[in-house]
Amino acid sequence: MFRPDRLIQLRKNKGLTQEDLGKKINSTKGTISNYENGHSTPPSEALVLIANALNTSTDYLLGRTNEAHPDLSDTSKEQAEFEEFINDPEHGIFFKDYLKAPAERREEMRLIFKVLQEKEKGRKPEDRQGE
Known part of the structure; x- marks a missing residue:
């Protein structure tokens, strides 16, 4: 289950406002506020972007682990960078077109x-x- 408290803690530890985080994930302050207040849960795509922006794992944000900053191997870092790249709307369009x-x-x-x-x-x- 999504843990809003962990999102708030990580965002504040990074010195980010809700608006800052929203911009990093191509979203809005209002959306981040809704996640943090428990009014809505981020969809999987947004959850991955949030985890990448806050240098954590989706498992931590979902309460599956208590390790906020896992020691990422080079392979995991490459995978995270690739996911961030592919989730960028400008880049993702090409790959979606390719797959179709x-x-x-x-x-x-x-x-x-x-x-x-x-x-x-x-x-x-x-x-x-x-x-």
């Missing part, structure tokens, strides 16, 4: 991506992209 595309279109998208990767292989950090 027919197999032939997905293969075309992979080939285009490979061409772009090859083009960028020799690029130095100071070079402009595409040169």
